[in-house]
Amino acid sequence: LAKTTQPISMDSYEGQEVNITCSHNNIATNDYITWYQQFPSQGPRFIIQGYKTKVTNEVASLFIPADRKSSTLSLPRVSLSDTAVYYCLASGGSYIPTFGRGTSLIVHP
Amino acid sequence: GAGVSQTPSNKVTEKGKYVELRCDPISGHTALYWYRQSLGQGPEFLIYFQGTGAADDSGLPNDRFFAVRPEGSVSTLKIQRTERGDSAVYLCASSPTFTGGVGELFFGEGSRLTVL
Numbered sequence: 527l528a529k530t531t532q533p534i535s536m537d538s539y540e541g542q543e544v545n546i547t548c549s550h551n552n553i554a555t556n557d558y559i560t561w562y563q564q565f566p567s568q569g570p571r572f573i574i575q576g577y578k579t580k581v582t583n584e585v586a587s588l589f590i591p592a593d594r595k596s597s598t599l600s601l602p603r604v605s606l607s608d609t610a611v612y613y614c615l616a617s618g619g620s621y622i623p624t625f626g627r628g629t630s631l632i633v634h635p
Numbered sequence: 636g637a638g639v640s641q642t643p644s645n646k647v648t649e650k651g652k653y654v655e656l657r658c659d660p661i662s663g664h665t666a667l668y669w670y671r672q673s674l675g676q677g678p679e680f681l682i683y684f685q686g687t688g689a690a691d692d693s694g695l696p697n698d699r700f701f702a703v704r705p706e707g708s709v710s711t712l713k714i715q716r717t718e719r720g721d722s723a724v725y726l727c728a729s730s731p732t733f734t735g736g737v738g739e740l741f742f743g744e745g746s747r748l749t750v751l
Contacts, residue, residue, distance in 0.1 A: 615736060
């Protein structure tokens with residue numbers, strides 16, 4: 527179960543690409559990197575998960591360098607509705623998913 | 636609905652009272668998790684069930700907290716002698732089976748507990 531570090535907050539503007547980087551220096555061989563999104567008064571929602579290189583889905587892309595000590599969640603062309611808290615998790619199949627404080631992203635008009 | 640359902644959505648109680656929070660997971664999901672979230676913090680793990688049994692209750696803060704899942708579907712989180720510090724949003728999540736940090740957790744909208 528790797529400790530993750532991510533910025534407490536970020537600001538962006540509509541239409542911009544947002545990149546949120548997460549550090550997980552002590553990631554283990556079996557650990558996967560997972561990102562969740564949480565809106566106020568809702569539970570977290572799974573966005574994307576990856577092990578290495580690049581993963582893309584209809585919502586976001588996840589970039590993981592070869593050493594896997596960090597990862598970057600990329601949100602293309604954000605809108606106001608992307609304002610939320612984003613959590614980075616790094617853990618394997620034997621561990622309970624553990625959440626940190628996340629990154630509060632505010633998208634401005 | 637097809638998602639995780641939690642009731643009540645809001646609960647206000649007085650210090651010292653007993654509270655029950657209910658979670659109805661996605662049908663067929665054998666793994667069920669309870670988390671607690673305080674303002675400005677991420678969800679904090681409380682307990683996890685695989686089927687009917689509590690596989691890991693290491694996150695329960697003290698013996699005033701207890702959870703059951705008698706038939707392997709609906710779960711109830713029970714808090715005795717509530718304290719003001721128990722005020723938080725209690726989140727339930729489920730997954731098809733336990734895969735730890737691999738795979739997706741499906742969360743409900745939470746039960747907001749306020750202890751006066």
